[in-house]
Amino acid sequence: MPLRIIAQQLSHPTGFLGRVMGRLMNRNNAKMNAFAVDLLNLTPIDRVLDVGFGGGNTLPSLIAQAEFVAGIDRSQIMIRQAKARYADAIAAGRAEFRHGTVEALPFEAASFDKIITVNTIYFWRSLEAGFAEAHRVLRPGGCAVVGFLPKSHMDRMGMPTDIFTARALEEVVSALENTKFVDIRMERPQPTTSWNIVIARRRLTDS
Ligand SMILES: C[S@@+](CC[C@H](N)C(=O)[O-])C[C@H]1O[C@@H](n2cnc3c(N)ncnc32)[C@H](O)[C@@H]1O
Numbered sequence: 392m393p394l395r396i397i398a399q400q401l402s403h404p405t406g407f408l409g410r411v412m413g414r415l416m417n418r419n420n421a422k423m424n425a426f427a428v429d430l431l432n433l434t435p436i437d438r439v440l441d442v443g444f445g446g447g448n449t450l451p452s453l454i455a456q457a458e459f460v461a462g463i464d465r466s467q468i469m470i471r472q473a474k475a476r477y478a479d480a481i482a483a484g485r486a487e488f489r490h491g492t493v494e495a496l497p498f499e500a501a502s503f504d505k506i507i508t509v510n511t512i513y514f515w516r517s518l519e520a521g522f523a524e525a526h527r528v529l530r531p532g533g534c535a536v537v538g539f540l541p542k543s544h545m546d547r548m549g550m551p552t553d554i555f556t557a558r559a560l561e562e563v564v565s566a567l568e569n570t571k572f573v574d575i576r577m578e579r580p581q582p583t584t585s586w587n588i589v590i591a592r593r594r595l596t597d598s
């Protein structure tokens with residue numbers, strides 16, 4: 392399959408190919424997503440939001456561990472799929488999936504204890520716009536976990552730059568600082584692991 396079509400589908404899955412891509416994402420991103428979910432340190436009273444959940448790799452463990460899970464994605468097909476797969480959790484009031492973008496999260500301020508987003512920041516219009524929204528919908532003291540392949544790795548993959556914006560770790564950290572996040576740190580299982588998981592916290596008070 393041409394790289395450009397793969398990139399388009401990763402950025403915004405649509406149609407039959409989008410469903411296939413959702414399955415591939417789940418397989419290829421499983422370790423990264425599992426590591427990112429662990430870093431959330433979920434408790435049974437947490438309300439958690441997954442931004443750009445795609446094929447939904449994180450959703451079974453988020454639903455198993457948290458009180459309430461919301462997911463947003465700009466892909467209608469990913470939303471339809473999650474609504475069908477997790478119909479029981481939705482009916483029980485423990486999950487909700489909405490169509491939307493990180494730049495305008497369709498939630499009230501301070502709605503969530505924790506936010507996770509994995510492999511999505513390459514597609515955001517602006518890191519600052521996305522993190523500002525994440526900061527707004529997090530409760531004071533809440534944390535955000537952001538997983539991504541850094542620019543050095545992405546550049547080697549040769550993805551079309553009009554679809555993928557490669558992000559360096561320093562750029563992500565600086566955008567988090569600019570949007571008032573604190574206690575920012577990066578984790579990965581091994582020093583040689585290609586991906587980065589950045590954890591950041593919203594201050595308890597805004598002063
Ligand atoms: C490469 S997939 C990653 C899916 C999943 N998080 C994973 O790691 O397997 C990117 C997903 O983010 C969604 N997405 C991209 N940009 C977005 C944005 N600005 N707002 C909301 N969702 C977005 C896409 O529709 C797609 O489902």
